[in-house]
Amino acid sequence: MKLDSKIPGGPIQNKWTEHRFNMKLVNPANKRKFRVIVVGSGLAGGAAAATLGELGYNVDCFCFQDSARRAHSIAAQGGINAAKNYPNDGDSIWRLFYDTVKGGDYRAREANVYRLAEISSNIIDTCVAQGVPFAREYGGLLDNRSFGGAQVSRTFYARGQTGQQLLIGAYQALSRQVSKGSVTMHTRTELQEIVVVDGHARGIITRNLVTGKLTRHAADAVLLCTGGYGNVFYLSTNAMGSNVTAAVKAWKKGAGFANPCYTQIHPTCIPVSSEHQSKLTLMSESLRYDGRVWVPKKKGDTRAPNVIPEDERDYYLERRYPSFGNLVPRDVASRAAKERCDAGYGVGSTGLAVYLDFSDAIDRLGEDAVRARYGNLFHMYEKITAENPYKVPMKIFPAVHYTMGGLWVDYELQTTVPGLFALGECNFSDHGANRLGASALMQGLADGYFVAPYTVGHYLAQHGSMGASGKVTTDHPAFAESENALRDRIDRLMNINGSQSVESFHKRLGKIMWDECGMARDKSGLRGAIEDIQALQKEFWSDVCVPGSKDGCNPELDKAGRVADFLEFGELMCRDALMREESCGGHFRKEHQTEDGEARRDDDNYAFAGVWEYQGDGDGDEPSLHKENLEFEHVKLTTRSYK
Amino acid sequence: MKLSLHVWRQANSNEAGRMDQITATDITEDMSFLEMLDKVNEDLICEGKEPIAFDHDCREGICGMCSLMINGVAHGPESGTTTCQLHMRSFRDGDAIYIEPWRSRAFPVIRDLMVDRSSFDRVMQAGGYISVNTGNAQDANALPIKKADADAAFDAAACIGCGACVASCPNGSAMLFVAAKVNHLGRLPQGQPERSERVKKMVDAMDAEGFGACSNHYECEAVCPKDIPADTIARMNRDHLKASLCD
Ligand SMILES: Cc1cc2nc3c(=O)[nH]c(=O)nc-3n(C[C@H](O)[C@H](O)[C@H](O)COP(=O)(O)OP(=O)(O)OC[C@H]3O[C@@H](n4cnc5c(N)ncnc54)[C@H](O)[C@@H]3O)c2cc1C
Numbered sequence: 007m008k009l010d011s012k013i014p015g016g017p018i019q020n021k022w023t024e025h026r027f028n029m030k031l032v033n034p035a036n037k038r039k040f041r042v043i044v045v046g047s048g049l050a051g052g053a054a055a056a057t058l059g060e061l062g063y064n065v066d067c068f069c070f071q072d073s074a075r076r077a078h079s080i081a082a083q084g085g086i087n088a089a090k091n092y093p094n095d096g097d098s099i100w101r102l103f104y105d106t107v108k109g110g111d112y113r114a115r116e117a118n119v120y121r122l123a124e125i126s127s128n129i130i131d132t133c134v135a136q137g138v139p140f141a142r143e144y145g146g147l148l149d150n151r152s153f154g155g156a157q158v159s160r161t162f163y164a165r166g167q168t169g170q171q172l173l174i175g176a177y178q179a180l181s182r183q184v185s186k187g188s189v190t191m192h193t194r195t196e197l198q199e200i201v202v203v204d205g206h207a208r209g210i211i212t213r214n215l216v217t218g219k220l221t222r223h224a225a226d227a228v229l230l231c232t233g234g235y236g237n238v239f240y241l242s243t244n245a246m247g248s249n250v251t252a253a254v255k256a257w258k259k260g261a262g263f264a265n266p267c268y269t270q271i272h273p274t275c276i277p278v279s280s281e282h283q284s285k286l287t288l289m290s291e292s293l294r295y296d297g298r299v300w301v302p303k304k305k306g307d308t309r310a311p312n313v314i315p316e317d318e319r320d321y322y323l324e325r326r327y328p329s330f331g332n333l334v335p336r337d338v339a340s341r342a343a344k345e346r347c348d349a350g351y352g353v354g355s356t357g358l359a360v361y362l363d364f365s366d367a368i369d370r371l372g373e374d375a376v377r378a379r380y381g382n383l384f385h386m387y388e389k390i391t392a393e394n395p396y397k398v399p400m401k402i403f404p405a406v407h408y409t410m411g412g413l414w415v416d417y418e419l420q421t422t423v424p425g426l427f428a429l430g431e432c433n434f435s436d437h438g439a440n441r442l443g444a445s446a447l448m449q450g451l452a453d454g455y456f457v458a459p460y461t462v463g464h465y466l467a468q469h470g471s472m473g474a475s476g477k478v479t480t481d482h483p484a485f486a487e488s489e490n491a492l493r494d495r496i497d498r499l500m501n502i503n504g505s506q507s508v509e510s511f512h513k514r515l516g517k518i519m520w521d522e523c524g525m526a527r528d529k530s531g532l533r534g535a536i537e538d539i540q541a542l543q544k545e546f547w548s549d550v551c552v553p554g555s556k557d558g559c560n561p562e563l564d565k566a567g568r569v570a571d572f573l574e575f576g577e578l579m580c581r582d583a584l585m586r587e588e589s590c591g592g593h594f595r596k597e598h599q600t601e602d603g604e605a606r607r608d609d610d611n612y613a614f615a616g617v618w619e620y621q622g623d624g625d626g627d628e629p630s631l632h633k634e635n636l637e638f639e640h641v642k643l644t645t646r647s648y649k
Numbered sequence: 650m651k652l653s654l655h656v657w658r659q660a661n662s663n664e665a666g667r668m669d670q671i672t673a674t675d676i677t678e679d680m681s682f683l684e685m686l687d688k689v690n691e692d693l694i695c696e697g698k699e700p701i702a703f704d705h706d707c708r709e710g711i712c713g714m715c716s717l718m719i720n721g722v723a724h725g726p727e728s729g730t731t732t733c734q735l736h737m738r739s740f741r742d743g744d745a746i747y748i749e750p751w752r753s754r755a756f757p758v759i760r761d762l763m764v765d766r767s768s769f770d771r772v773m774q775a776g777g778y779i780s781v782n783t784g785n786a787q788d789a790n791a792l793p794i795k796k797a798d799a800d801a802a803f804d805a806a807a808c809i810g811c812g813a814c815v816a817s818c819p820n821g822s823a824m825l826f827v828a829a830k831v832n833h834l835g836r837l838p839q840g841q842p843e844r845s846e847r848v849k850k851m852v853d854a855m856d857a858e859g860f861g862a863c864s865n866h867y868e869c870e871a872v873c874p875k876d877i878p879a880d881t882i883a884r885m886n887r888d889h890l891k892a893s894l895c896d
């Protein structure tokens with residue numbers, strides 16, 4: 007596997023402009039002769055499909071939900087960053103670039119991040135033109151708020167539903183193209199195989215989730231915009247259907263997978279309440295601006311929070327990080343909560359929670375002011391927990407939220423398989439080892455609206471059906487081969503007739519991942535986890551029970567396929583975490599910490615993206631590691647400190 | 650808690666369905682309604698039976714994928730709540746709960762509690778957008794918008810497209826859904842050039858899909874999980890009338 011990042015030469019400020027000029031264009035009359043597959047209708051996929059349709063390509067867009075509008079981007083709450091500098095507080099493209107590289111703990115590619123910052127402003131313009139109702143000030147201009155990891159206000163928002171509004175914007179643009187006939191939308195349809203012909207991605211095999219029918223789709227290029235893989239942990243803030251299937255299929259067809267172990271654990275989520283819990287709910291990061299985090303000073307203190315006197319409370323973030331206090335970045339806040347709970351100071355019935363207390367803010371500002379700021383979040387919290395956070399401190403605990411790892415892509419968002427592109431959360435590109443708040447929405451839309459439409463055209467101009475490889479149709483033997491492999495796998499799943507439900511395997515995998523590859527990892531734990539996952543995988547393939555039939559609608563079968571892929575992927579994550587002998591961003595290795603428990607990076611040996619190549623399913627087969635060395639010309643590597 | 654569920658079971662859109670009685674055991678108050686169904690499904694699978702199919706994804710009340718008529722009320726007894734946000738503490742030990750799919754001509758049943766809502770997508774495709782291509786925009790702040798207008802547009806744009814309005818309307822009308830989009834875009838300056846065309850096209854598409862007309866029952870408003878008010882429909886009617894008269 008060759009990793010050619012294709013970073014253009016020249017000064018960083020000119021790279022994208024010059025590269026755009028150097029890329030080949032497709033003659034407008036020829037565009038409709040090209041067929042492009044876009045898998046995913048979230049911010050990345052919806053934006054890419056709409057824009058490619060506008061340009062005149064023939065687009066087929068797929069999602070597993072019943073409508074493109076339901077992609078998980080819809081759930082994003084907080085906001086989207088852009089270097090507009092509307093508040094005149096000193097923001098710039100350069101500062102957004104710098105903050106993102108630093109926030110990512112120096113594990114991202116500078117050129118990509120710079121481009122992201124450069125494009126960020128165009129995104130806001132485009133969204134406003136589409137009718138996205140961003141928050142405004144009384145003068146009629148756009149309002150901004152500040153978010154973690156930045157000292158400027160650059161976050162645009164639409165109440166607590168920014169993701170929803172941005173996605174509806176993209177969905178509307180997509181709907182317009184559907185009505186014009188340039189985009190064909192395939193809902194309740196799941197990609198289950200990728201077809202590669204002569205080394206180029208030339209199509210996919212899908213399963214219709216209503217009829218069970220397998221269908222071949224040929225195209226000149228395939229774009230994966232399938233989101234993140236947080237559900238490998240079973241419990242996460244992701245939607246129930248979020249999965250890693252498309253990325254795993256791509257990996258098995260030769261696409262390198264980069265940094266799978268980089269996961270973001272968000273510090274403020276509603277804690278797990280029972281073993282039947284199916285998902286976790288995020289409480290926006292913004293709450294930490296007015297809430298104070300604490301646990302009792304006494305171990306196992308079961309008194310109600312309100313009767314614990316002030317001097318018997320440990321405001322541990324303020325104690326450990328006097329200068330940033332409750333506002334330390336996500337990774338730091340999450341680990342600190344875990345440390346207290348592991349040491350026996352956690353609260354609630356499970357001991358796996360800490361308090362987020364608003365009583366000071368309520369005393370200072372009054373309940374009405376607090377309600378104006380956080381009313382909808384308090385309401386959501388009360389709905390789920392039946393506790394009133396105006397009277398009793400919230401209980402929170404960290405939860406899996408976002409995955410920085412993903413398919414390796416070059417500067418053009420192309421994976422190591424020519425013609426196969428990856429956009430949005432499913433690629434690894436811009437956030438290094440830790441993502442800053444409000445940057446995922448920005449990246450998904452940048453990739454979809456402004457990067458892929460050019461770079462895909464560049465690829466098509468050289469290698470599309472008009473190019474050297476000739477027109478590929480679904481009659482090509484590679485399609486039959488992929489379809490048969492998929493049919494066999496489905497039959498295998500249906501014929502095991504075992505005794506354990508798919509869900510029970512997913513839960514067990516999640517527990518292994520959370521315990522050994524979660525907030526803190528070490529060598530022996532990871533080694534054990536790899537063995538445990540391999541054993542679980544064997545058990546799955548011999549004892550899983552998938553009821554119903556493969557012909558027709560069968561949600562258990564859908565889930566079985568996804569869990570089978572999570573099992574395989576979980577092992578890869580643990581391998582990556584084991585390989586990375588350092589702590590950086592969301593990846594914390596217990597062996598690599600300072601005396602006071604802070605992460606210790608190793609820039610001499612680990613300033614690279616770790617890219618894994620699939621080597622087969624046989625017993626002795628192990629994925630091999632490739633490295634893309636990261637060079638930092640513009641941002642100086644320093645230790646992040648929040649003391 | 651132990652509950653007696655009466656659940657609509659239907660193998661596919663071609664076969665007739667029926668209500669089945671299923672007993673749910675070991676249900677706790679802090680489970681969500683869908684977690685209760687998860688538990689029931691796990692038990693069914695253990696007994697070698699087929700689990701109940703239902704739609705869901707985000708489980709946070711925002712994607713609009715979950716549905717369910719619960720004891721005859723779309724999204725169940727709590728107001729301003731989707732089914733996925735409903736918790737079992739709203740029920741008592743021994744309760745009988747009737748669970749049915751959205752019922753409407755324009756939403757055929759796919760299986761059990763899952764329905765096909767693609768008619769909503771087609772109504773949107775008829776005109777629920779602003780015709781602007783990516784890359785054509787001016788600076789976002791070049792167009793100031795009154796805060797009140799932006800807020801009103803947002804209130805309408807909060808629609809999650811779940812279809813509760815249709816399911817609870819005696820006429821199976823989609824007026825609240827369509828009006829929400831018409832108002833979202835019609836309140837904004839960017840939406841003006843196509844305002845008349847949009848409302849006409851969307852209403853035509855709505856009729857073509859087999860949704861009924863509105864006769865002011867206001868059931869839609871009562872069940873809307875995002876509290877979109879019925880006067881949104883009145884505003885759309887005004888737009889529609891104006892657009893028709895100008896023809
Ligand atoms: C609760 C929550 C809050 C968040 N808040 C913020 C925030 O405030 N700001 C921010 O910047 N980021 C936020 N994020 C992160 C951000 O929302 C996501 O990273 C981003 O929206 C991902 O977009 P996407 O287009 O890559 O993927 P998604 O929106 O997840 O879309 C994936 C698409 O792929 C489809 N798909 C997947 N697999 C298949 C398959 N095999 N076959 C067919 N289709 C498939 C799905 O149907 C879907 O259409 C938040 C995330 C969560 C979970």
Ligand code: FES
Pocket residue numbers: 704705706707708709710711712713714715731732733734
């Ligand atoms: S599952 Fe998304 S709104 Fe209920």
